[in-house]
Amino acid sequence: MTRVTLEDVARKAGVSTKTVSRVLNDEPNVAAKTLEKVKSAIATLNYVPHAAARSLSRGRAMAIGLVVGWPVNSPYSSTLVDFALKASMQNGYRLALFSGENGICNQIVQAYLGKQVDGIILDTIPARDRDLISQLNSLDVPYVVVNPNRKGGHQYASFVGIDDQTSAKLAVDYLIKLGHKSIGYITIDTGLNHGADRLRGYRQSLTEGGIPFREEWVFRGALLPFQDGFSGALHLLSNYKMITAIVTGTDDVAMGAISAIYQLGLKIPDDISVIGFDDIYFASRIAPPLTTIHQPIDEIASTAVKQLIKMIDDPTTKPVDIVLPTKLVVRETCNPLAERTELQ
Amino acid sequence: MTRVTLEDVARKAGVSTKTVSRVLNDEPNVAAKTLEKVKSAIATLNYVPHAAARSLSRGRAMAIGLVVGWPVNSPYSSTLVDFALKASMQNGYRLALFSGENGICNQIVQAYLGKQVDGIILDTIPARDRDLISQLNSLDVPYVVVNPNRKGGHQYASFVGIDDQTSAKLAVDYLIKLGHKSIGYITIDTGLNHGADRLRGYRQSLTEGGIPFREEWVFRGALLPFQDGFSGALHLLSNYKMITAIVTGTDDVAMGAISAIYQLGLKIPDDISVIGFDDIYFASRIAPPLTTIHQPIDEIASTAVKQLIKMIDDPTTKPVDIVLPTKLVVRETCNPLAERTELQ
DNA sequence: CTGAAAGCGCTTACAG
DNA sequence: CTGAAAGCGCTTACAG
Numbered sequence: 001m002t003r004v005t006l007e008d009v010a011r012k013a014g015v016s017t018k019t020v021s022r023v024l025n026d027e028p029n030v031a032a033k034t035l036e037k038v039k040s041a042i043a044t045l046n047y048v049p050h051a052a053a054r055s056l057s058r059g060r061a062m063a064i065g066l067v068v069g070w071p072v073n074s075p076y077s078s079t080l081v082d083f084a085l086k087a088s089m090q091n092g093y094r095l096a097l098f099s100g101e102n103g104i105c106n107q108i109v110q111a112y113l114g115k116q117v118d119g120i121i122l123d124t125i126p127a128r129d130r131d132l133i134s135q136l137n138s139l140d141v142p143y144v145v146v147n148p149n150r151k152g153g154h155q156y157a158s159f160v161g162i163d164d165q166t167s168a169k170l171a172v173d174y175l176i177k178l179g180h181k182s183i184g185y186i187t188i189d190t191g192l193n194h195g196a197d198r199l200r201g202y203r204q205s206l207t208e209g210g211i212p213f214r215e216e217w218v219f220r221g222a223l224l225p226f227q228d229g230f231s232g233a234l235h236l237l238s239n240y241k242m243i244t245a246i247v248t249g250t251d252d253v254a255m256g257a258i259s260a261i262y263q264l265g266l267k268i269p270d271d272i273s274v275i276g277f278d279d280i281y282f283a284s285r286i287a288p289p290l291t292t293i294h295q296p297i298d299e300i301a302s303t304a305v306k307q308l309i310k311m312i313d314d315p316t317t318k319p320v321d322i323v324l325p326t327k328l329v330v331r332e333t334c335n336p337l338a339e340r341t342e343l344q
Numbered sequence: 345m346t347r348v349t350l351e352d353v354a355r356k357a358g359v360s361t362k363t364v365s366r367v368l369n370d371e372p373n374v375a376a377k378t379l380e381k382v383k384s385a386i387a388t389l390n391y392v393p394h395a396a397a398r399s400l401s402r403g404r405a406m407a408i409g410l411v412v413g414w415p416v417n418s419p420y421s422s423t424l425v426d427f428a429l430k431a432s433m434q435n436g437y438r439l440a441l442f443s444g445e446n447g448i449c450n451q452i453v454q455a456y457l458g459k460q461v462d463g464i465i466l467d468t469i470p471a472r473d474r475d476l477i478s479q480l481n482s483l484d485v486p487y488v489v490v491n492p493n494r495k496g497g498h499q500y501a502s503f504v505g506i507d508d509q510t511s512a513k514l515a516v517d518y519l520i521k522l523g524h525k526s527i528g529y530i531t532i533d534t535g536l537n538h539g540a541d542r543l544r545g546y547r548q549s550l551t552e553g554g555i556p557f558r559e560e561w562v563f564r565g566a567l568l569p570f571q572d573g574f575s576g577a578l579h580l581l582s583n584y585k586m587i588t589a590i591v592t593g594t595d596d597v598a599m600g601a602i603s604a605i606y607q608l609g610l611k612i613p614d615d616i617s618v619i620g621f622d623d624i625y626f627a628s629r630i631a632p633p634l635t636t637i638h639q640p641i642d643e644i645a646s647t648a649v650k651q652l653i654k655m656i657d658d659p660t661t662k663p664v665d666i667v668l669p670t671k672l673v674v675r676e677t678c679n680p681l682a683e684r685t686e687l688q
Numbered sequence: 689c690t691g692a693a694a695g696c697g698c699t700t701a702c703a704g
Numbered sequence: 705c706t707g708a709a710a711g712c713g714c715t716t717a718c719a720g
Contacts, residue, residue, distance in 0.1 A: 030689070072422060078425070099426070114395045227629065259631055262607055350698060393698070399698090
């Protein structure tokens with residue numbers, strides 16, 4: 001079975017190839033009758049334009065590259081991939097995925113030089129690759145950074161992300177509103193600013209709520225989110241029995257904390273309230289479902305895609321820095337303090 | 345900055361474009377000196393072949409499509425994406441990702457007709473789409489199904505997957521070897537055969553171990569893995585106090601079960617042993633790390649990619665059905681029965 | 689409103 | 705061992 005080409009369509013419809021091309025690209029200046037003829041020819045022949053031929057003649061790959069940290073199957077990365085895929089398809093672009101520890105920089109530059117992609121979206125981790133950034137800048141590659149590590153020193157990129165501090169404050173404000181005054185915090189050091197910013201939000205909320213900040217109620221994990229959450233909760237709740245709520249830097253930390261709380265023989269939310277951050281796949285699926293700060297990865301992805309396409313279409317587009325709102329998602333891991341059934 | 349083309353390289357090296365093409369494609373019959381000249385021209389000009397031009401002239405997209413169930417960020421799907429991406433890059437192919445509930449069939453057929461991809465890898469769920477399958481068959485699209493729902497009635501596809509029954513048996517055999525005789529099972533009905541096959545493995549292991557199968561020790565969940573695992577463990581352990589171990593159909597079910605076990609005030613693995621299936625992202629990251637059956641998604645992905653490329657290269661390739669071995673990964677959720685510190 | 693010609697950047701036969 | 709010509713299937717100016 002040989003391919004149906006635009007020429008076949010033109011022949012069938014009795015028009016020139018240019019006219020078919022006009023119809024395909026929704027260009028104006030086509031008579032209603034001609035339009036009809038061409039459309040029916042396309043339909044009966046089941047014609048689909050050849051992607052590579054189009055790319056070659058247009059000088060446009062019609063694809064964008066998404067670079068995420070390794071591994072792709074982490075809760076956050078995979079969600080970003082999910083929504084970025086959706087958003088780019090909706091905008092008529094294909095998505096090329098990149099990920100990996102080493103050689104990633106070269107891979108991406110090659111993809112751009114080889115016209116496989118017209119622009120790039122970088123997630124937090126790859127955006128810290130100095131080499132990559134400087135190459136993208138010097139080659140004038142259109143790119144957008146998602147959830148940037150602020151203070152990154154980027155010069156030309158557009159940014160799309162959230163305000164970590166304000167968002168974390170949302171979580172703590174909520175607990176305070178529920179009557180909690182003894183609130184622990186578990187953070188992990190990823191080498192990025194997100195953790196520090198979220199911790200700052202915790203502190204700010206306490207201060208505004210007239211609650212003294214206690215350094216010893218902050219547990220700083222070092223490695224694996226779940227396990228740090230686990231050790232953190234164990235540590236905080238064994239040493240400071242007055243703590244009634246725990247805020248965590250990410251949902252997987254919260255999941256670890258929840259595990260530890262159960263192992264201590266305490267109940268959630270009756271004895272201890274827990275609140276997460278991110279709203280990952282598992283957040284709504286564990287028992288009890290986790291109250292958390294929802295990060296709008298869908299909007300982040302679609303905003304990044306649209307901004308990138310704008311930059312591709314018009315290279316003089318000014319860089320922007322877009323901050324999207326997060327929101328508190330109340331599920332079942334936080335109780336008002338008054339309703340607590342027992343005190344230790 | 346304008347693109348560097350093959351012609352620029354040819355001019356610089358003082359040879360014809362065909363010769364450059366030879367070098368680029370590792371074809372024979374190039375004099376050592378010529379090879380040297382061309383290679384250095386490529387390097388100094390930083391030349392990268394234009395992907396679309398290559399596709400067009402070769403009649404090959406050099407890309408394969410991966411179709412996974414929605415959402416992509418489920419633990420299993422995202423891991424498959426991860427490894428399929430790696431495998432296709434290593435084989436010189438790009439990966440185009442497809443996912444979504446509706447319109448997916450049309451999207452994929454379009455991508456093939458539009459020469460965006462040379463072949464397709466279908467995961468379990470999309471492979472159940474009758475429409476899609478019959479279209480792929482009638483268009484003679486090369487495709488491979490991963491972890492098929494056996495008895496699917498496919499006629500032409502190649503398959504790559506695991507043996508669910510034998511694998512689940514591995515888990516139960518292990519528990520029996522540890523001395524457990526009262527072993528519960530939590531399964532979920534996904535409408536696929538995997539669950540039934542794994543349950544069959546459980547039953548087979550019991551039988552071979554001389555332990556009677558008790559229908560009431562099998563909990564059949566209906567909806568969300570984690571929550572079903574939670575209710576399942578709650579149900580089994582409250583009603584059948586002699587149960588000392590729980591086997592689950594998937595890791596997320598196990599995670600739910602673990603949650604419930606803690607909430608019942610029991611310890612893992614001291615009081616109850618738990619074993620999962622799949623070895624998802626979280627399996628090694630929760631506390632305690634989950635003993636489970638590892639599904640070799642990396643090998644599955646790379647085998648599928650290689651088989652697909654073979655089919656693309658030679659359309660007369662015979663369909664194959666490749667079954668890859670799983671393995672038991674011992675972590676910290678199972679104890680020998682003898683070591684139990686207390687009995688209820 | 690419509691079309692003929694040239695070109696995008698490669699590779700594929702074919703010749704020598 | 706090397707090259708000149710044609711072609712892959714579209715779109716981009718340009719003309720009318």
